[in-house]
Amino acid sequence: MNSEILINADRLPVRYNDKPCYDIVFRDSFDDLVSEIDSVVNLEGRKVCIVTETTVSQHYLDEVKGHLNGSSCDFVGDFTFAAGEASKNLDVVRDLYEYLILNRFERRDILVALGGGVVGDLTGYAAATYLRGVDFIQVPTSLLSQVDSSIGGKTGVDFDSYKNMVGAFHMPKLVYINIATLKTLSRREYLSGMGEVVKYGIIRDKVFFDWIMEHADEIKALDTEIVKAMVYRSCDNKREVVEEDPKEQGVRALLNFGHTLGHAIEKLTNFKFLHGECVGVGSILAAEISKDLGDIDNDTVNAIKDSFSTFEFPDIIEYDVDEVVKTTKSDKKMSKGQIKFVLIKSIGDAYLSLDVTDDNMSKVLKEYKDARG
Numbered sequence: 001m002n003s004e005i006l007i008n009a010d011r012l013p014v015r016y017n018d019k020p021c022y023d024i025v026f027r028d029s030f031d032d033l034v035s036e037i038d039s040v041v042n043l044e045g046r047k048v049c050i051v052t053e054t055t056v057s058q059h060y061l062d063e064v065k066g067h068l069n070g071s072s073c074d075f076v077g078d079f080t081f082a083a084g085e086a087s088k089n090l091d092v093v094r095d096l097y098e099y100l101i102l103n104r105f106e107r108r109d110i111l112v113a114l115g116g117g118v119v120g121d122l123t124g125y126a127a128a129t130y131l132r133g134v135d136f137i138q139v140p141t142s143l144l145s146q147v148d149s150s151i152g153g154k155t156g157v158d159f160d161s162y163k164n165m166v167g168a169f170h171m172p173k174l175v176y177i178n179i180a181t182l183k184t185l186s187r188r189e190y191l192s193g194m195g196e197v198v199k200y201g202i203i204r205d206k207v208f209f210d211w212i213m214e215h216a217d218e219i220k221a222l223d224t225e226i227v228k229a230m231v232y233r234s235c236d237n238k239r240e241v242v243e244e245d246p247k248e249q250g251v252r253a254l255l256n257f258g259h260t261l262g263h264a265i266e267k268l269t270n271f272k273f274l275h276g277e278c279v280g281v282g283s284i285l286a287a288e289i290s291k292d293l294g295d296i297d298n299d300t301v302n303a304i305k306d307s308f309s310t311f312e313f314p315d316i317i318e319y320d321v322d323e324v325v326k327t328t329k330s331d332k333k334m335s336k337g338q339i340k341f342v343l344i345k346s347i348g349d350a351y352l353s354l355d356v357t358d359d360n361m362s363k364v365l366k367e368y369k370d371a372r373g
Helices: 033-040 054-069 090-102 117-132 143-149 179-184 187-192 194-204 206-214 216-220 224-244 251-256 259-268 275-292 298-310 321-330 358-372
Strands: 011-016 019-027 047-053 075-081 110-115 135-140 154-159 162-169 174-178 341-346 349-353
Touching: 011 224, 019 033, 019 224, 033 054, 033 174, 047 054, 047 090, 047 117, 054 075, 054 110, 054 179, 075 090, 090 117, 090 154, 110 117, 117 135, 117 143, 117 154, 117 162, 135 143, 143 179, 143 187, 143 194, 143 224, 143 275, 162 259, 174 179, 179 224, 187 194, 187 275, 194 206, 194 224, 194 251, 194 275, 194 298, 194 341, 194 349, 206 216, 206 224, 206 298, 216 224, 224 251, 251 341, 251 349, 259 275, 259 321, 259 341, 275 298, 275 341, 275 358, 321 358
Parallel strands: 019 174, 047 075, 047 110, 110 135, 135 174
Antiparallel strands: 011 019, 154 162, 341 349
């Protein structure tokens, strides 16, 4: 299958409540970042704060700030925090509030999230809550944030190691994806983003799943056109879901495939492993539960295992089975004390189940660990 089948434009409009809300634009540089922002929020006379983290700032802060300094806005500031999940908390949000207050940011001013998922989630939450809501722009620089977290308006921070427990829905004014930023990611960081990419294929897009596997070598080699097609198709999948269910009352919950057990493992390993890596393991475990419940056969499970193996996902076995199961009880996706677990009937066909028991989870967690111990 040619990449042209997956991509047909350089932007994707996203609707909210059946009305145009924001565009996702796909670029190879930051050259027209200012004009794209200016087209949705007139920059003249406004203040802009670029929020980023220490790793990303080394690569892109000066460039992005330089572009914005050449615009018609009144002031361009920046707020940089330490890279990593450990910074995704209310203490850092408080520091950002203080920066905005001291620099007299008003409700008409703008935040720009320059970075990966941690930056986007934290900036979005600050934007949703500062002065009861200011505009913000997503400029995602990691694969995971480009294909997933920057789209759909979910914002939030962790609370006492409970992932994304405090948050708000707050839509960006623009998602500006510069594919070239992927080239400065470490190989591990880049490949971990495939956890969310492969997920789209597993839950709703078998054609895409097959295409990913056919083009695995080019994806791993960061072939520009193939990667752009992959990011575009991933964003289109996410767009379709969030337009149908913006507040996760129904079908959007399917995007949590692999996340229930993945989040628990991520927390219990103290975020030693990347989010996408934990989603990969969680996806394999969810597939095993689907098989145990009679939904899929062993060949389907093996195809899913092979997809993550192809993209060099680590085996994660540093967990206590009972503790993982216990930790799922604090998952924010609980409904009346019952886990809403995402399972599959086939690759490309996912569904929500309230029938997954502690024994189901314990069994697959133990088998996965024993097979790799």
